[in-house]
Amino acid sequence: MTSDSRPHPIALPDTRARRVVERLLEGSGVGLNGSSPEDIKVYHPDLFSRILRQGTLGLGEAYMDGWWEAERIDKLAHRLLIHGLGERAHTNSERLMYRLQAGLFNLQSKARAWIVGEAHYDMGNDLFERMLDPTMCYSCGYWKEASNLHEAQLAKLELACRKLQLRPGMTLLDIGCGWGSMAEHAARHHGVKVTGITISKEQAKLAQERCQGLPVDIQLTDYRDLEGCYDRIVSIGMFEHVGQRNYDSYFATIDRLLADDGTFLLHTIGANSSHISADPWINRYIFPNGVLPSMRQIAEASEERLITEDWQNFGPDYDRTLLAWLDNLDTHWYQIAHHYDERTYRMFRYYLSVCAGAFRARNIQLWQAVFSRGLPNRYDAPR
Structure with a gap:
């Protein structure tokens, strides 16, 4: 999909979830609906709540579903990781679930x-x-x-x-x-x-x-x-x-x-x-x-x-x-x-x-x- 054929980003919803995501992004160099290659273009109003609820799983699935876009996702990921958001982007429930599975079962038997x-x-x-x-x-x-x-x-x-x-x-x-x-x-x-x-x-x-x-x-x-x-x-x-x-x-x-x-x-x-x-x-x-x-x-x-x-x-x-x-x-x-x-x-x-x-x-x-x-x-x- 070319940049010309993509839909226009939506107006950012005035929600608590959006404000939490914006605070997490502060200082990372990543903006919302901005013009930089690493900026996130928002196409769905529930994107922010999905990210906060599901962490990196929600972020990736939302991209697959077309809820957001970025011209250079590699630059976005790089900025988020050097900003320290890599580990913080995982929810407690997903950490616990994987460690329980890995501890109780041989996942690579x-x-x-x-x-x-x-x-x-x-x-x-x-x-x-x-x-x-x-x-x-x-x-x-x-x-x-x-x-x-x-x-x-x-x-x-x-x-x-x-x-x-x-x-x-x-x-x-x-x-x-x-x-x-x-x-x-x-x-x-x-x-x-x-x-x-x-x-x-x-x-x-x-x-x-x-x-x-x-x-x-x-x-x-x-x-x-x-x-x-x-x-x-x-x-x-x-x-x-x-x-x-x-x-x-x-x-x-x-x-x-x-x-x-x-x-x-x-x-x-x-x-x-x-x-x-x-x-x-x-x-x-x-x-x-x-x-x-x-x-x-x-x-x-x-x-x-x-x-x-x-x-x-x-x-x-x-x-x-x-x-x-x-x-x-x-x-x-x-x-x-x-x-x-x-x-x-x-x-x-x-x-x-x-x-x-x-x-x-x-x-x-x-x-x-x-x-x-x-x-x-x-x-x-x-x-």
Whole structure:
């Protein structure tokens, strides 16, 4: 929808809810019905009460319903987060509900692990093919020397391969292989034999097609069911679905499958603290049961088993990656609009924009960590 075709914002209602929201926004640089890209254009009189009642869930759902708009939601999210409204925007009831669920149940058990595949990754390969670049990487690109998304994703894949010190003939296990980007790159350019696993039927189908003719075996399976021994293990953008109750079993699985002289590369979004929480809108609409790990949680789960050889943070690169995906989505949506409704389009726009703002605010991070059993020589990590 272009700015010319949007309805005019409504006159702001004179309600207590509106005044409370205005006080919360004071000093953030975000206005109501203003002309700045980050300003909120109000299209429904009940928006303010919905936000106060439902927090970030209400804010996201109201956007999906067309109750408000902003020219640059990423800038809006960035300003709100650096203003300190991120945690304050969660209601007490949603915090309590998630912590009760996470405390009483294993939200990422083997039986539940398939939920995110069905809800998000199986949504439609036609959508992701238009949103992502030709590598089909659905994780942060490496923009150190890249000038576009495709270069950044190729650089990320190559960076991971160099950190793993791949050599022809090695065996590589790719946990959470997605649409086969890492498996294809490692097999094609480094001569390794790859086993890739995913919990998404649509991902497995496309990955198998893309890797035809290469020494790549794509399996639809849970990481806990794996057997064998691998020279190298990699996991890119999957650990966010493991959950804090399973970190120990995850690293126990790595320990069981990794060769004595092997190395393991973990690429994951990370949280700044070890609090068990999830944004309720993201949890409901994008990544059900997803939890971001902290450095401490990863260290505690790995320390009795593996040695940390390297830890790199390039979280700011995710801001640029997400905006590139957003641009692709906006540019190509017309090609698939007949398959999806307007609410799905707005859901993806909101998700990509808000996450870009969160990485820009350094509210969340992107880590690549390399582990081993203890290499005989110094590990010099490529950058």
